[in-house]
Each structure stands twice: as C-alpha cells, then as structure tokens.
Amino acid sequence: MKYLDDHVYIEKVLAGNVQAYALLVNKHKSLAFTVALRMVRNREDAEEITQDAFLKAYHALGEFKGDAKFSTWLYRIVYNSAVNKMRKNVLITESYNDHTDDDVNFGNQEEELKNFHAKERKLYIKEAIDKLEEEEAIIITLFYMEEMPTAAISEITGLTNANVRVKLHRARKKLQVFLQQRLNSELKEIM
DSSP, X not given: OOOOOHHHHHHHHHTTOTHHHHHHHHHHHHHHHHHHHHHHOOHHHHHHHHHHHHHHHHHTXXXXXXXXXXXXXXXXXXXXXXXXXXXXXXXXXXXOOOOOOOOOOTTOHHHHHHHHHHHHHHHHHHHHXXXXXXXXXXXXXXXXXXXXXXXXXXXXXXXXXXXXXXXXXXXXXXHHHHHHHHHHHHHHHHO
C-alpha cells in the first residue's frame, strides 16, 4: 500500500477521523517496534512499548507542531518510552529469536543456496548488532536499515549530531571486529 504524507493523516485525525490514525500506525509500526526491540531486546516488552508509544502519540497529536517529521517525533516517543521502562528495571534483557516461515523449495537448489547464504549473513549481522550497547544498536539500525540521516537520529535519541556520528563510527568498528572474529572462528571449525 502506498501511503500519503503523514500530515494528511494527522489533519484527518485532528478533524475527527480516528480511522486515519490506523494508517499512521500501519505506516510506522515496523520501525517503531524495531527501535523498541533494539533497546530492550525482548519481543513482548518491545510490543508493549510500541503500543504505549502509539497511544501517547495519539493523545499528544494536537501538540505536534510539525517542526520535525512525524516519524522522528514518534520514534522519539518510542525511544523515551523504552528508556523509561528500562530505568524501572522491569525489562528482562534477553535476545529474541528471529523466526522465519519461509517455505523451502528443493526444486531450485542454486536459489536455495543463495537464500541460505543471505539468511546466514542476516544471522551474523543480527548477532553482531545484539552484542552492541542498546544505543549503538539503535543508531546502527536507524542509519543503515532505515536510512535515516544523523540529524534525525540525533532528534530521536537526544544526542548531538556529532555524538551520533562518533557513536556510529565506534559501532561500525565494533561490528567489524565481532564479524571478523566470528567468521575466523567459523573458518577454523571448518578446516
């Protein structure tokens, strides 16, 4: 589904069309959940944080000034909600299992091999990101997976733009080191 600009939906919601908010939720729920999950590293808590953030955003929608993009404002609410929840020591920090329901097609073994390598790469990258500190994991996720500029990440996290760039650089270095170590150990096991 192709979505309209956020301000169209916001205007509809403020005019009394509550159904338009569902479109905003659908448009942004994936990244909002990803931000929460990267922080708390627990699927159930991330779902709760995401739902709470959407509820808070709905109630505060009249206060949204439009100075920043709606998505940046929303992700800031998600980020703050996750930080507050973590401060209360309610969250259990355990990694989530990434389940896929892909059907295996043995008719095309070459394609399956490519899919296997792609899944394996994703697992290595996910494992590496899970080793990062929460803030670094969020910055990496927003920058690479959501292709957000550092200025938007700065607004979401409350860090300065320079601090975001420094943390991004450090996180990249950590990912590189971890992936090199991980792949070297895999090579040793194979040989």
